[in-house]
Amino acid sequence: MRVIIPDRLWIANALQVRDLRAVLATGTTAIVDLAIEEKPVSFPRDITSLRFPLLDGEGNDLALLKMAVDAVAGFIEARRPTTVACSAGMSRSPGLVAAALAQVEGQSLEDTVLRIAETGPCDLSPGLLSDLLKLVPPRPVGNVKPNLVILRSLDLDQLCRSYQMFGLAWVRERHGKGPEHFSTTIDDFVLELYPARSAEHVDATTGLGFRLNDIAAVVEQLRLAGTRIVREPESMPWGLQAIVQDPDGRSVILTQPA
Structure with a gap:
């Protein structure tokens, strides 16, 4: 034995x-x-x-x-x-x-x-x-936290202007021989916008979410800029929530915590 x-x-x-x-x-x-x-x-x-x-x-x-x-x-x-x-x-x-x-x-x-x-x-x-x-699934190694999302667009300038209304400040970057792109950092989370080679490389099914302090004011500003408002701000158990659409057709969920 x-x-x-x-x-x-x-x-x-x-x-x-x-x-x-x-x-x-x-x-x-x-x-x-x-x-x-x-x-x-x-x-x-x-x-x-x-x-x-x-x-x-x-x-x-x-x-x-x-x-x-x-x-x-x-x-x-x-x-x-x-x-x-x-x-x-x-x-x-x-x-x-x-x-x-x-x-x-x-x-x-x-x-x-x-x-x-x-x-x-x-x-x-x-x-x-x-x-x-x-x-008995494999044990996660360390504490996993998302820190990067990359979006691709045929019109980076238009996409930047749209997301600036959420309060994001963009920096133009280039790494080595890679393409010029835009980057913004929220705490330790990085969102980058890269040029798409063709319309097929633009993924409109990707969804994003942002927490805001004044959702009504931001939605009104987006409306005036011609942004499509998919769902007006409404009360949820976790606060106010609205859904808008970015220039490439992605759904962006905006939340103002209760």
């Missing part, structure tokens, strides 16, 4: 888990059996025994797979000495234990699989790994 957490968590194969004396000698009080092709084992009445018949590959019921992961995670959190077993002890049991540890510790599944691989043979089926990743 392979030790994953001393005195608390083991991985076993079908032969090992049937050696009741050896299993009980570890102090195991809970056993999770995953092998669909093996006959169920009868354990003493004071042993908690759960059986989740899983395939060693793709095709498992995700609901059943999740119950198995949750069960192992629950035993780990309760510090209950637990043995997880499958046929060879190299795919299903390492995979389920890795997923449970990732869930309990807030780690990525990739990291916990590598940890378990260091303790002994690990030949995790790609199909099973793919299903486990659906239950």
